[in-house]
Amino acid sequence: MCRLCPVRLTCAITALASGERYGVWGGMDQADREALGHAEAQVAA
Numbered sequence: 001m002c003r004l005c006p007v008r009l010t011c012a013i014t015a016l017a018s019g020e021r022y023g024v025w026g027g028m029d030q031a032d033r034e035a036l037g038h039a040e041a042q043v044a045a
Contacts, residue, residue, distance in 0.1 A: 002027035 002008050002024065012026020016037070021030055028036070 002011070005011070005027075008026050010026075012028055014020075015025030015028070016033060020033070023029075025033070
């Protein structure tokens with residue numbers, strides 16, 4: 001469903017910025033968002 005959505009990137013960014021913990025946002029579920037957050041933290045370090 002998210003794959004063809006025109007606001008997929010905006011949706012994903014909003015979920016990451018707000019710390020959304022539930023549901024699918026921008027094609028990513030909670031595990032995907034957590035993995036991305038961990039990768040982002042490693043890059044920043």
